[in-house]
Amino acid sequence: MWLHLNFNSYFKSSCLTVAGLALIASFNMVNASENGLGPKITIQESSGESCVLPSEQMRREHPDLLKHDRIQTLREGVRAKADGSKLDGSLKQCVNCHAVKDDADKYVRIDNDQHFCVSCHQYAAVSIDCFQCHRDIPEGSSNFHALSSHKDVNYTNVVPGTYSLTIEDVANIAPEVSSDDN
Amino acid sequence: MTINSEKETHSEMESSRRNFIFGSVAAAGLTIAPGVMLYQTANARSLSEKTSSKVRWGMLVDTSKDVDWNKCVDACNKEHGLANENHSRDDQKTQYIRVVDVKNKGTGYSMSLPVMCQHCEQPPCVDVCPTGASMKRPDGIVLVDRHRCIGCRYCMMACPYKARSFVHEVLTDQTENTPRGKGCVESCNMCVNRVDNGQLPACVEASQGAIIFGDLNDPQSDISQLLAKHGGKQIRADLKLNPGVHYQGI
Amino acid sequence: MKKLRFLEVEGNTKGFYTFLGLFGLISLVGILAAYYMEHNGHWVTGMSNQVIWGTPHVFAIFLIVAASGALNVASISSVFAKTAYKPLARLSGMLALALLSGGLVVLLLDLGRPDRLIVAMTEFNFVSIFTWNIFLYTGFMGIVGIYLWTMMDRPYNKLTKKAGMTAFIWRLVLTTGTGSIFGFLVAREAYDSAVLAPMFIIMSFSFGLAFFMLVLMGSYKYTQRDLGDYIVNRLKNLLGVFVAAVFYFVLVYHTTNLYSAEHRDVTIFILTNGGIYTFLFWVVQIGLGTAVPLFLLYGPTGKNRTMIGLASLLIILGGMAQLYIIIIGGQAYPMHLFPGMEVTSSFYDGVVASYAPSLPELLLGLGGVGVTLLLVTVAIAALKFLPASLADEIADPHSK
Numbered sequence: 001m002w003l004h005l006n007f008n009s010y011f012k013s014s015c016l017t018v019a020g021l022a023l024i025a026s027f028n029m030v031n032a033s034e035n036g037l038g039p040k041i042t043i044q045e046s047s048g049e050s051c052v053l054p055s056e057q058m059r060r061e062h063p064d065l066l067k068h069d070r071i072q073t074l075r076e077g078v079r080a081k082a083d084g085s086k087l088d089g090s091l092k093q094c095v096n097c098h099a100v101k102d103d104a105d106k107y108v109r110i111d112n113d114q115h116f117c118v119s120c121h122q123y124a125a126v127s128i129d130c131f132q133c134h135r136d137i138p139e140g141s142s143n144f145h146a147l148s149s150h151k152d153v154n155y156t157n158v159v160p161g162t163y164s165l166t167i168e169d170v171a172n173i174a175p176e177v178s179s180d181d182n
Numbered sequence: 183m184t185i186n187s188e189k190e191t192h193s194e195m196e197s198s199r200r201n202f203i204f205g206s207v208a209a210a211g212l213t214i215a216p217g218v219m220l221y222q223t224a225n226a227r228s229l230s231e232k233t234s235s236k237v238r239w240g241m242l243v244d245t246s247k248d249v250d251w252n253k254c255v256d257a258c259n260k261e262h263g264l265a266n267e268n269h270s271r272d273d274q275k276t277q278y279i280r281v282v283d284v285k286n287k288g289t290g291y292s293m294s295l296p297v298m299c300q301h302c303e304q305p306p307c308v309d310v311c312p313t314g315a316s317m318k319r320p321d322g323i324v325l326v327d328r329h330r331c332i333g334c335r336y337c338m339m340a341c342p343y344k345a346r347s348f349v350h351e352v353l354t355d356q357t358e359n360t361p362r363g364k365g366c367v368e369s370c371n372m373c374v375n376r377v378d379n380g381q382l383p384a385c386v387e388a389s390q391g392a393i394i395f396g397d398l399n400d401p402q403s404d405i406s407q408l409l410a411k412h413g414g415k416q417i418r419a420d421l422k423l424n425p426g427v428h429y430q431g432i
Numbered sequence: 433m434k435k436l437r438f439l440e441v442e443g444n445t446k447g448f449y450t451f452l453g454l455f456g457l458i459s460l461v462g463i464l465a466a467y468y469m470e471h472n473g474h475w476v477t478g479m480s481n482q483v484i485w486g487t488p489h490v491f492a493i494f495l496i497v498a499a500s501g502a503l504n505v506a507s508i509s510s511v512f513a514k515t516a517y518k519p520l521a522r523l524s525g526m527l528a529l530a531l532l533s534g535g536l537v538v539l540l541l542d543l544g545r546p547d548r549l550i551v552a553m554t555e556f557n558f559v560s561i562f563t564w565n566i567f568l569y570t571g572f573m574g575i576v577g578i579y580l581w582t583m584m585d586r587p588y589n590k591l592t593k594k595a596g597m598t599a600f601i602w603r604l605v606l607t608t609g610t611g612s613i614f615g616f617l618v619a620r621e622a623y624d625s626a627v628l629a630p631m632f633i634i635m636s637f638s639f640g641l642a643f644f645m646l647v648l649m650g651s652y653k654y655t656q657r658d659l660g661d662y663i664v665n666r667l668k669n670l671l672g673v674f675v676a677a678v679f680y681f682v683l684v685y686h687t688t689n690l691y692s693a694e695h696r697d698v699t700i701f702i703l704t705n706g707g708i709y710t711f712l713f714w715v716v717q718i719g720l721g722t723a724v725p726l727f728l729l730y731g732p733t734g735k736n737r738t739m740i741g742l743a744s745l746l747i748i749l750g751g752m753a754q755l756y757i758i759i760i761g762g763q764a765y766p767m768h769l770f771p772g773m774e775v776t777s778s779f780y781d782g783v784v785a786s787y788a789p790s791l792p793e794l795l796l797g798l799g800g801v802g803v804t805l806l807l808v809t810v811a812i813a814a815l816k817f818l819p820a821s822l823a824d825e826i827a828d829p830h831s832k
Contacts, residue, residue, distance in 0.1 A: 074327055077233035077319060079378055092358040129547070133328055133363030135356045269473070273480035273780055280779040284770050297769070297777075306619060312562035313555045332552050333544015336562055338484045342619035344767060344779065347481045348544060351473035364473045365544030417769050421618055432770070 066091070066130075091130065096138045107137035229378065238322040238426065239372060240398035241383070242405050242414055245295040245431035247392035251281040254296050257388035261373060263357035267350070276347035276362075278370040279385055284432075295432060296385065296393070299324060299345035299370035300417065300425030307337035307346065316367075322398070322426050325371035333365040342418050345369045398426060434826045436519050438816035441655050448813065451654070455806035462799010465792040466541035474544065477793050482785035483763045488542040490755045491797030494639060494748075495535030495804060496569070496610055497632060497755075500603040501640015503528040503576065505667075507603075510579075510596025515829050516666060520648070522817045525580045525599075527647055527808060529573060531640075534804030536569060538796055561612050568606040575599050584816065607633045614758065621698040622762030627688065631681040635751065638674040642747040645671060647808060649741055651818060660824035661735065662831075668740050672729040675747060679722050682754070698765050702757060706784075709761040712753040721750010760787055 052058060052065070072078040073090060098116040100108045108114045110131040113122060121128050227233065258279045259265045267275050279298035286292070301324045307316045308324065315330035316337045326337075326346075338346040346369040353363050359375045362368055373383035377395075381387075386395045396405035408414075414428030441448065469477060479486040505524035509517035540546055556563045579595040582588040611632030617623040645667055652659035686703065689695040702709050725743035733739040764785040769775065775782030812818050825831045 070329060072232075074325075074329070075317060075319070077227075077321070077374075077378055078230060080229040082230045091361070095358070132352075133356065133361035133366065135358040135361065139358040267475075269475040271475070271480065273482050273785070274475055276481070277779050280777050280781075282769070282775060282777040282779075282781050285774040286772075287774050297781075306617070308557075309559045310562065310616070311557055312560045312566065313551055314557040330548075330551055330555055331545065332548040333546075334552075334562065335484045335544065336560070336613075338481070339763070340617050340619055342767060343769065344482075344781070348474065348484070350475035350480075365470075367544070 091134050092139070095135065099138050110136040233319050233321040233323075235320040235322075236399060238398040239301070239377060240322070240396065240405055240426035240428065241301075241372075241386065242394045242396075242408055243295060243389075243427065243429045244392050244394075245293055245429055247390075249389055249392040251294055251296045251389075253388045254385035254393070255279050255281060257384040258298075258370070261357070261376075261384035262360040263355070263362070266353060266355065270350045274348075274350040276349065276368060278345075278347070278368070293431070295429060296389075297343060297345075297417070298385065298427070299341075299372075300343050300423070300427045301372060303424035303426070305423065306340040306342065310336045310340040312336065319374075323372045323374050323377070324369075325374060326367055326369060328361065328363070328366040328368070331366040333367065335367060337367055341369075342421055342423070436826055437820045438522065438818065439820035440816055441651070441813045441818060443813035447654060448809070451809050452806070455802050455809055458802030459799050459806050462538075462796050462802055463541070465795035465799060466546075469542070469792045469796065470546060476790065478788045478790040479793070480785070480787070482780045483760060483787040485759055485763065486787065487789040487793035488538050488796045488800075490752060490759055491800050492535045492538040492542070493610065493759065494752055494755050495531050495538065495800055497607065497636045498639040498643045498751075499528045499531035499535060499636075500572075500607045500610075500633075501636035501638065502531055502644050503599060503603050504637055504640055505644060506579070506583075507596060507600040510593050511600045516663070516827065519819045519822060519827060520644075520663070521596075522580060522583055523648065523651075523812075524644060525576050525583070526811050526817050527644055528603075528640075529576055529580075530804045530807035530811070531643065532569060532572060533807060534800040534802075537803050538800035541796060561609055561616055565606075565609050565613070568602070568609050572599075572602055572606055575602050603636075604633065607636045614762070620762055620765075620767060621695055622702075622758065622765060624695070625685065625689065627681065627685050628758075631678075631685060634674065634677045634681050635754070638671070638678045638747060639751040641667065641671045641674055642744040642751070645744045646741060646748075649737060651808075651812060652822065655818070657818070658821040658823035660822055660827050662824045662828040663822050664737065664740065665735070668729050668734065668743070671744070671747070672726055675722055675725055675729075678754075679718075682717075697768075698762075701765055701784075702761055706761060706765075709757050709764070712757055712761075716753035717750045717757065720746050721753060725750070763787075 053061065058065075070091075079090070100114050100116055102108050102112070102114060110118060113119060115136065117128060117130070227237070255277070262278060264276050264278065279296050281294050282297045283294050284292065301318075301322055303322070305316070305318055305324050308318050310316075312334060313330045313332055315327045315332070316324070317327055318324045333348070335348055338344075338348060346367050348367050349362060349364050351364055356362055372395075373381070373385075376383060382395050386393045394405050394408060396403040398406060398409075400406060401410070409428060412430060414430050415432050416425045416428055417432070419425075477486060503524055505517050506521035506528075508514050509521045540549060543549075552566065556566075558564070575595070576599055579592070579599045582591040582595045608629045611629035614623040615626060615628035645664075648667075649659065649664070651657075686699050689699040702713055704710060706713075725747050728734070728739045728743040728746075764787055766775075766780075766782050766784060769781065819826070
């Protein structure tokens, strides 16, 4: 009777294992990108090849980068790199560039699968709490669109803290900007 | 080296901007954009450097000026995206700055003044924080690093000015310059993102000159000269915390 | 004196499973309440920006203070070499660990961001008494664990005295640390006092022993084991001494506060016109929590087990009231930014803050007690914590 019991439990556990593996395998088929591996992430087409770092490097290193930069910005007050062509530690710069719009031309929010950060993090099952505090979409009027690349902007001509805008732009912006997107 | 020369150009632009003298209510001088006024400081810092204790930011509130202090509260709320709590009771809602009405029962004298985080030199909130989230920058600004805050609220117990608030509910639609969310403690941070970018704190701007902002370490700054000439008092000065916010007329 | 024998409680009985289920249910409800509070945010509680720490903290601090006091019985046996308490030492150490666990569970689940516990474990600000408490509490767990091991593992029995001394000193530092959480706050009138640290130590003696007595009498009653009068009488006399000592410290605390103009107002508030806090002070803390137990323990009913149990319960109730007044009353009383002036604002300056315990807070606090009792129940069945019999011929060193 003891053997009989064991056989039943082995059978059950192996069935479950097979079913589980099949289920996991099916995820890959649903979310495969063009080359068949990994999730399909929505990235701005105009964003070019790399912004802060090459995308492969960003994928691996962005947690450390975020953590390092936020310590520098928040705790030490460093808001620009020594040569003005790099971004600072503010998350809003990342959000402004990587913001995704849906078919109704509205910015996609954090509860939507198409949000840039969510699209990958949901697949990787790594929960992020950044957007419990940080704004998940760009602020400002719909006229304010993210630039394709920050490489060519001359930061010496820019009002500090507003990296995408030049002095002329800021002069033209109304003081009270409210987003009519969401 | 390219870095130095770019830095020079950058700081040249900075110092040329910073040469605009901070004026009184009818502000003279060029404004870069409406509402943006720059202050003069002898120890201008480039944004690629860390803050240092060469500068100590402070504020001087003249309570005798005929100002509607609620405008300062409104300006602060708008700047930081406050007052967006839907579920919290009134005593659970965040206030960075509040208007306190004081009346002397004996003499009948009454007045109002704005009270915000006093940015003490020896902040009790920084001493008690178990993770170091409550911190003081070298330039004197006291703020909460919300990445590290675990929401224990000990700093709220310790603050002698009741300056800190706790976020009691899930928040959305934060402003991009002031990330804030459920479970963390927050308080007035002297509009640190504005100050770093050469602007004035929101309440100072809305005060029509009744609040003066400047470098307490610089004897030539407006605030230091006013304090030297007319004096100023700190709230609960007996606790010897040496706050950076001074008041005239209390 | 007959030989002392330790024996696990038989777990496979209906009564045992009932207790297990009951305490498990209370713990589960507490954890669910914590999830509700964390998921929605603290707006669902009675806590606010004025009364920052509420009912969960009253429970948590009670349990933590009682934890260090529960170790007293073991300390008396190891450090002060009173052989009469030796049979109780294992239960004492185990109860201390269970109480501390329950208290810490409540404390940690009430955090605004309990998901950031790992941050609290890695980033430390050593000026903060909270940081020291993290090390004191976890160190306590380790040290009492080792102490229990020396008691329960025969080859290591000779180390019991040293382990007991270490544990004794450690818990004095721990309770001083807990009292200092409040004693170091210069901002609030009710807290700015050095006497809070030793007062917490004395409170720990009283609450810890009261809890210990209830657990001892309860576990022996429900396992139908013999508990002789010798042990019970010694413990209840000691308990009475501790209750009187707490009263002394309360007297000192309030009297010295009355003398200094700076702290007089908050004392008058608590003693006379504080509404709920005045009621809790006189009726619950002093009346039910001090006077009645002293009468029950030392009066004509002193030998009656039920009355002793009732006295212990009332001491616990009085202790909760005392902590409620200290923690919540101390916050409700306004801070005086402008001494002598009448002050109003939109942020409740100048007025006594209102606070009402909410259901989630209460359930979380009770959940902590449930965790403690659940751990005790499991422990006494798993390992040899309880002597098989504490009848007088075993427990009384002078019996023939």
